[in-house]
Amino acid sequence: MTAHDIVLYGATGFAGQLVAKYLARHPEGSRFSWAIAGRNPDKLSALRTSLADAAPEIIVADTSDRPSIDAMVSKARVVVTTAGPYAEYGGDAVNARNVRRSLALSGRLPCSYAEGISVGAGLKAGWLWMSRGLGYFVGDPIPLSPKPGQGPPKWLKRAGKFRVALKATSASGEHAAMVDVQGRGDPGYLATSKILGEVALCLALGQQEAPRSGGVLTPALALGSVLRERLAAAEGGEFMQFGVLAET
Ligand SMILES: NC(=O)c1ccc[n+]([C@@H]2O[C@H](COP(=O)([O-])OP(=O)(O)OC[C@H]3O[C@@H](n4cnc5c(N)ncnc54)[C@H](OP(=O)(O)O)[C@@H]3O)[C@@H](O)[C@H]2O)c1
Numbered sequence: 001m002t003a004h005d006i007v008l009y010g011a012t013g014f015a016g017q018l019v020a021k022y023l024a025r026h027p028e029g030s031r032f033s034w035a036i037a038g039r040n041p042d043k044l045s046a047l048r049t050s051l052a053d054a055a056p057e058i059i060v061a062d063t064s065d066r067p068s069i070d071a072m073v074s075k076a077r078v079v080v081t082t083a084g085p086y087a088e089y090g091g092d093a094v095n096a097r098n099v100r101r102s103l104a105l106s107g108r109l110p111c112s113y114a115e116g117i118s119v120g121a122g123l124k125a126g127w128l129w130m131s132r133g134l135g136y137f138v139g140d141p142i143p144l145s146p147k148p149g150q151g152p153p154k155w156l157k158r159a160g161k162f163r164v165a166l167k168a169t170s171a172s173g174e175h176a177a178m179v180d181v182q183g184r185g186d187p188g189y190l191a192t193s194k195i196l197g198e199v200a201l202c203l204a205l206g207q208q209e210a211p212r213s214g215g216v217l218t219p220a221l222a223l224g225s226v227l228r229e230r231l232a233a234a235e236g237g238e239f240m241q242f243g244v245l246a247e248t
Pocket residue numbers: 010011012013014015016038039040043061062063064082083084085086087089090105106107108111147148149150151187188189192
């Protein structure tokens with residue numbers, strides 16, 4: 001029997017805690033029920049205590065104990081998994097017998113935060129410049145080889161920004177569109193965790209456009225414009241903005 005709209009598995013990790021904090025203070029909090037899940041009950045209790053007003057149920061489930069994973073999934077309308085390294089542990093909730101709707105934050109192995117921000121010296125320099133602004137900044141350094149539970153420092157999570165231009169062409173080649181997507185917050189962790197939270201809410205609140213077929217889908221294909229609308233509205237419109245640059 002489904003007990004929760006959303007079960008967040010791997011909630012005790014760096015990314016998982018960010019998703020938990022986002023859900024805990026979400027303005028639509030009264031519209032969904034949720035639980036935090038993981039293998040370590042003490043860490044889960046500490047996380048719940050840190051969530052102040054929210055008090056999600058705790059579910060203990062370990063990937064080495066398959067029945068515990070099946071029991072967790074059977075209680076969930078939507079499973080969000082940030083257990084990782086994803087390639088090793090994240091798939092278990094997705095592959096549980098009673099699959100409903102699972103969202104997985106995937107990362108390649110070997111994966112480190114530093115790799116994500118050092119694609120080319122120009123990008124790295126630009127990134128740090130954007131993050132630090134024009135003034136002098138003294139803050140925690142970026143860990144080059146993050147350990148489990150460690151991500152970017154607070155200042156980078158908050159001061160980071162992202163901006164991408166996307167071009168899509170129809171299969172026939174007849175139509176093309178270029179869009180500009182920008183947002184605030186470090187895209188590797190803080191922004192990603194908010195996007196993951198909104199994807200979960202789309203599914204949990206039944207707001208997705210019906211996908212044309214099943215299987216493993218990207219968020220855009222599965223959720224369509226509903227997700228864009230949620231993201232554009234998140235944090236009073238301050239989080240992400242979408243603009244059409246050209247359309248033919
Ligand atoms: N796509 C993206 O943009 C993006 C961004 C960030 C992260 N990621 C991916 O997200 C995943 C998590 O990253 P993170 O930085 O949050 O890592 P992390 O801080 O090391 O957290 C790992 C989480 O997985 C849990 N875990 C580890 N081994 C487990 C096992 N055997 N069974 C059950 N749970 C287990 C940990 O539980 P304990 O607390 O009990 O140790 C913890 O909750 C990684 O795969 C990473 O690549 C992707």
